[in-house]
Amino acid sequence: MTTTWIIVDEPGVAGLLDTARNLGRPTAAVVVGPHELAASTATAGVDRCLWLGETGDAPVEAFATAVAAVVADGAPGVVLAAARPSARALVGAVAATLRAPAMVGAVGVETDGDTVLVEREVLGGIARRTERCDGPVCLVVDGGGVPEPGAAVPVEEVTAEALAVRVVENRPSSAPQVDLAGARRVVAVGRGLKAKEDLALVDRLAEAMGAAVACSRPVAEGSGFLPKDRYVGVSGRTLTPDVYLALGISGQVQHTVGIRGAGTIVAVNTDADAPFMKECDYAVVGDLYTFVPALAAALQS
Amino acid sequence: MTVVVAHKWAPNPQEATVAPGGTVDLSRAKPAVSEYDPVAIEVGRRLADAWGCELVGVSVGGPEIAAPMARKAALSRGLDRLVVVADERLSGAGATPTAVALAQAVGEVEDVRVVLAGDSSVDEGAHLVPSVLAGLLGWPSLAEVADVTADGGALVVERAQGSGSQVVRVDGPAVLAVAADAAVPRVAGMKDILAAGKKPVVELPLAGELPAQPEVVGRAPVPLAERGRRRIDTTDPDAAARELVAALRADGVL
Ligand SMILES: Cc1cc2nc3c(=O)[nH]c(=O)nc-3n(C[C@H](O)[C@H](O)[C@H](O)COP(=O)(O)OP(=O)(O)OC[C@H]3O[C@@H](n4cnc5c(N)ncnc54)[C@H](O)[C@@H]3O)c2cc1C
Ligand SMILES: Nc1ncnc2c1ncn2[C@@H]1O[C@H](COP(=O)(O)O)[C@@H](O)[C@H]1O
Secondary structure (H helix, E strand, O other), rough: OEEEEEEOOOOOOOOHHHHHHHHOOOEEEEOOHHHHHHHOOOOOOOOOOOOOOOOOOHHHHHHHHHHHHHHHOOOOEEEEEEHHHHHHHHHHHHHHHHHHOEEEOEEEEEEEEEEEEEEEOOOOOOOEEEEEEHHHHHEOOOOOOOOOOOOOOEEEEEEOOOOEEEOOOOOOOOOOOOOOOOOOOOEEEEEOOHHHHHHHHHEEEHHHHEEEEEEHHHOOOOOOOOOHHEEEOOOOOOOOOOEEEEEEOOOHHHHHHHHHOEEEEEEEEEOOOOOHOOOOOOOEEOOHHHHHHHHHHHHHH | OOEEEEOOOEHHHHHHHEEOOOOEOOOOOOOOEEEOHHHHHHHHHHHHHHHOOOOEEEEEEEEEHHOHHHHHHHHHOOOEEEEEEEEEEEEEOOOHHHHHHHHHHHHHOEEEEEEOOOOOOOOOOOOHHHHHHHHOOOOOEEEEEEEEEEEOOEEEEEEEEEEEEEEEEEEEEEEEOOOOOOOOOOOOOHHHHHHHOOOOOOEEOOOOOOOOOOOOEEEEEEEOOOOEEEEOHHHOOOHHHOOOOOHHHHHHOO
């Protein structure tokens, strides 16, 4: 029987474990990171836990070839990695070594003998497809939170050689961390916002609403008004708040996939034909610059 | 020494139509150089200029990627020359066969110092081809790269890490996926487009077997929540705001 492999490079792997457990196969984790990460992974409900040793000044990506060798040697069926750059570097090397398909967007995975059936959202999330793979398959899925600890299996240390990459300097961000995933209400801004100073307007509304502030991708990457961990969508965050208020966001599919699970969606846009107007509960047609202050005032009264 | 940049010629799914059964019709979506790849080309141009070396584009896909329009669209953005693998079997291919063909193309270029790629492709959007390619080449891969410089034989790479950044040193070649905002791509002018027609293009036949592709056994539309789309007019912004607040309170979300 094949083994379901989980690639662990950070604590947030509960999503991978859920998928793995549903497959009902033996599970094995390969851990790249400090010993503590291996020790906590060993209690996460896996059957085996392999650890590549301390990483020193090598980044996670330096162990791509080593991870691929470990997985290739371990009867892989489904190989799971979290949707993070470092984990993708590892699973990419696994797919290369196995010459196996590598896919994103899985919403359901089933196995039947050595056959794996993957249902997934394709083309940025416009449709679903079920694909049959006869042999191993690598899937990148949402990592999720930190798994609940349970009984431990031993940590098996494997000697690994790192590729020639070294971290020279870390530059942590000074931007305040915002708990977007836990926010019940979210106000998000798009390119309809003209200047960084105008964020004050949005912040006042968010405060009146008790909401966290998120954005579309170009607002974080491009104009840089907000940090990169605040943008929503296929490449960014997936959020499920009770209410999502989108200000000046056109609503292209790469953005809206990130909030399909939201309770109520409000779109504020000067363009009545913007795609978001078709994927919302309330379509407010108008200028955010006049509507946002009015809404903040209405919330306070 | 050569800088290689991988770019995809792909349609934008925003312009696709999806039939009720889930079949996607991309015939009205015009292909173009994939949204973020011009950023990688721009970073590559600057690097090649700084190092005084050649910038070679590599692209793989169906037969349409070898058409003059596709070639010129990429070459006019600053490439010196192009290597393409255009083969029916690569139409709509997944990350692994795509990377296998790209590895073949990269293998034809001499003395490659770095392969640059975009953040993610407009159609697949998997963020995976660069790391599979790196795996095939046995090189390290790094993503969300903001800047690259050379220090002797090493590459010094600045990339996003969590909400901050990190400087990484790579001894030897690497595959680097650049961040969407690593550079502002140039707009090709008439002169660039004319010059592009004269730049060398090598078309390679696909060599060897491609890895097996999964078989599509089912299609479905995305089950979207039914949304009310209630229109709120803002001729009177205050009245509109009160209407929305009342509605959200009635929905129990405020
Ligand atoms: C592979 C790939 C991955 C991507 N991933 C993501 C992702 O994860 N997240 C994401 O968000 N995007 C993503 N994108 C980009 C996405 O395709 C869109 O380009 C982006 O979401 C558009 O952002 P926007 O709506 O803010 O800007 P625009 O599309 O420019 O829209 C601005 C909107 O504001 C409206 N507007 C202008 N002025 C006002 C005003 N005064 N008041 C009210 N409305 C106004 C306009 O009518 C317009 O609808 C991705 C793209 C690709 C190719
Ligand atoms: N068919 C292709 N030809 C050349 N480069 C590609 C191809 N597909 C993907 N890439 C590169 O890999 C990046 C990520 O693509 P993806 O993994 O599909 O999201 C793109 O931005 C391109 O730089």
